[in-house]
Amino acid sequence: MRRPKKYESGEATQYISRRAALRRLQLSLNDFRRLCILKGVYPREPKHRRRAQKGSSEIKILYHAKDIRFLLHESIVWTLRDYKIFAKKTGRDRAIKDFRNLKRRLALFPEIKLDHIVKERYPTFIDALKDLDDCLTLLFLFSTFPSLHLIPREQSALCRRLTIEFLHYVIASKSLRKVFISIKGYYFQAEIKGQKVTWIVPHYYPFKPQSRQDVDFKVMSIFVEFYTIMLGFVNFRLFHGLNLAYPPQFPSSVLQDNSETLQDESSFVSDRIAALNFELLRTDKLMEDEEDLDIDMELLEQDGDSKRIIKMKQEAQEVARLRTLFKGLKFFINREVPREPLIILIRSFGGKVSWDASVFAGATFDESDETITHQIVDRPTLSTQYISRDYIQPQWVFDCINQRQLLPTNKYFMGEKLPPHLSPFVDSKRETYIPPEEKALHDPSLIETHEQSDDDDNDSDGQADNQEEEEIEQQLLDAQLQRAYQQETAEYKKYGGPDGVNEDEEDSVDDDEEDDEEDEDDEEQLDDKTKRSLQEKQKMKVESGKVHKVNKRQLRKAEVDEHRLQARMVKPRHRNLFRKLIREKQTKEKEEWLLRKKRRNIDADAKEAKKTAKREAKKAAAEAAAKALKMA
Incomplete structure (x- = not known):
């Protein structure tokens, strides 16, 4: 060979x-x-x-x-x-x-058929769902593009139709679980057939042309060509799983692409949003998804009471409550609020939503409707308000879904400073920096401590503001005490000072000496047991502890020595890996330190702003009082 x-x-x-x-x-x-x-x-x-x-x-x-x-x-x-x-x-x-x-x-133009490639790359439906994240993110991005040289309007219209169909399935199946607002756009996460699908819906801005060096639209359009076929297959299977007619039929007023709608970007986007506010045609009258949930609960109840089964039961109950979170609520969206994400969220959890029919198409009820429970506003004031509804900011809807309960609306009123919008996609038990608001969410006992620290800060601010008044009061009290002390010393000298002793005092001294002698005789008569018990009682006393000062330099030196010992014990072939781990640990510590420093600076700025606001308010009140006195 x-x-x-x-x-x-x-x-x-x-x-x-x-x-x-x-x-x-x-x-x-x-x-x-x-x-x-x-x-x-x-x-x-x-x-x-x-x-x-x-x-x-x-x-x-x-x-x-x-x-x-x-x-x-x-x-x-x-x-x-x-x-x-x-x-x-x-x-x-x-x-x-x-x-x-x-x-x-x-x-006779040669057309590429990609059906066999989709079946080849995804042999099962679950495989296609696992790879749906990138597909949805890219198609939602292309659905917002106008007609370009490499992206024809027909391609963006196809992306728009497929994404609307998928969102209609999410609304009908109530499979949405998490949502978050970021700089990139709106993050959504749905649970479909046991698989978690996460995608991004970008913020709507007027399109800004990009140079070819920044973005290669030709390569991206090839991905879109494949993903449109894939999402068409997935939508067909999902709709038939819920007994919904596919393709969905929309009213004649929306999604009718003609020369006017294809050229006008605002009408193109408005039609896409209006299509989300209509119910789809069903082929049956029963909600099979709710039946499946009941069957799953019955199966869980038949099993044992292990920790895993109990956790699954709790999760199933939370999801059942979450699916009907906004049931019975009616929302009206003002014209300045972005409508698309709010329509998806409100309708996915059983609520009804509408907007101004004179500005946008697809409205289902007017602003004057008395049955509206919440109006979503993103401006400081409104000229006309109704007593029967709550005026809230858009963040209330997102926070309610992430916390899986209807939150109080008092923190989200018009003009109120909103609480921090926390991401639900991070691990609650991570080792990095966790803000105090997130800790309070997972551990309700920390809410009181956080509020107490705020109250202490307010008290210290109040003490600093009222310091001058307290100093004046203290001076008055010192003067009164000085006069009382002078009077007492004068009376004491008048009735026999420290040098002279009265007869009554001599008799009392003799009596005290006699009592002391009697006590000494009693002590001699005590037994040994009683003496021991008295000595033990004297030993059983609480002494004030001493402050133990920690030598930071010594601790740092001990850490450095320990690290050197660890480095010596590592084998030569594993040293690069060890250095990499140490480097990652140092970067994590640095990031955590920077976040803590940033939080301290924010808290200090907020505290200073509160102080200045209080001072200005007091100053204004004093000026108003002075003016009132002058007028009087």
Whole structure:
């Protein structure tokens, strides 16, 4: 048997460079990139790059040779080759102005069909749900784009329709669990078939053109081409699981794309939001999702009372309450409030929502409706207000969902300073810095301590403000005490001072001496047991403790010595890993220290602002009182 030569076996044969892959597939770089995105083939990082590159030291883009062999048998390769032929022939027809032949060729345009690739990449429905996060985030982003050179309006309209269908499923199934407002957009998390799906809905801003160096829309549109087919499959399966008609039928006034709506960006967005406020047509009259929940609860009750089963029961009860959180409530959204996320949230938890019909389409009731329970406002004041409803800021809806209960509305009134908006996606038991508001949420006993610290700060502020008044009162008291002391000393000298002793006092002294002698005789008569018991009682007394001062320098030195010992015990092959762990620990500590410092600065600024506000209020009150006295 012949001995294999160098680089004929092992890692050198397992990898192939991109240039070699292009030669083998006979495709251009753009077509190869498109094929890899559609099939899910990505570059790989070898363990030993020099061996994989057959001794070459330059950095190349490498692929698994098995993946490239897998692409050789793909039918899309032939369609991509047909594109080349189509482009050459249509270009020739245009050059010679053979428009009859050009029209015939355009009718035979080669189309790529991606259905078999979706089934190949996701053999089961659960696999598709697991990979739904990136799909939804990208399609929600593209649904907000206007018509561009590389993004036609038809593609953004398709993304809009698919995302609206998915949101309608989330609303109908009441599967939403968490939500958070961030700089990037609105984070949503839904639980679908036991899988947690998280996506981002971007904030709506007028589109700002990007240069091609910043964003490559061509590559992103290839991903969108695949994800639209995938989400179409998923929506079809989800709707039929709830016995909903697919595709959903919307009123004739919304989602009717014509030349006017495609050109006007505001109407395009308004139609998308209006479509979310309509009920979908069902093929049955029963809510099967509620039946499934009852069956699950019965199955849990049949099992034992282990900790895991008890935790599952509690979680199921919390979810059942969360699904009907806003049931029976009617919300009216003012025109300055972003409507799309609030419609999704309110309708997902059983509430009804509307807005001003004269400004936006899709409203279901007017502002004058007396049955409205909450009006969502994002401005400091309103000219007309109704007594029968609460005027709240939008954050109240998000915080109620994250805490899974209806919170008091007094902290969210118009013009009120809002409490901190905490993220529900972080781990409550993490080792990093946790703000006091989040600690108070998980441990209600900490709310009192947090409030007490605030009260102490307010008390100290009040003491600082009233210091001058107290000093004046103290001076008056000192003067009164001085006079009383002088009177007492005068009377004491009058009736016999410290030098002179009266007869009554001499008699009392003799009596005291006699009592002392009697006590000494009694002590001599006591037994040994009583003496011991008295000595033990004298020993049983509480003494004031001494303050133990901690030497920080000594502690730091002990930590450094311990770290050096740990570093010495690490084996040489594990030293890089040890240094990496230490570096990560130091960065975490630094981040925590910075967050604590930032919080201290914020608290100090807030305290100073309170002080200045109180001083200004007192000053204004004093000026008003002085004016009143002058007028009187």
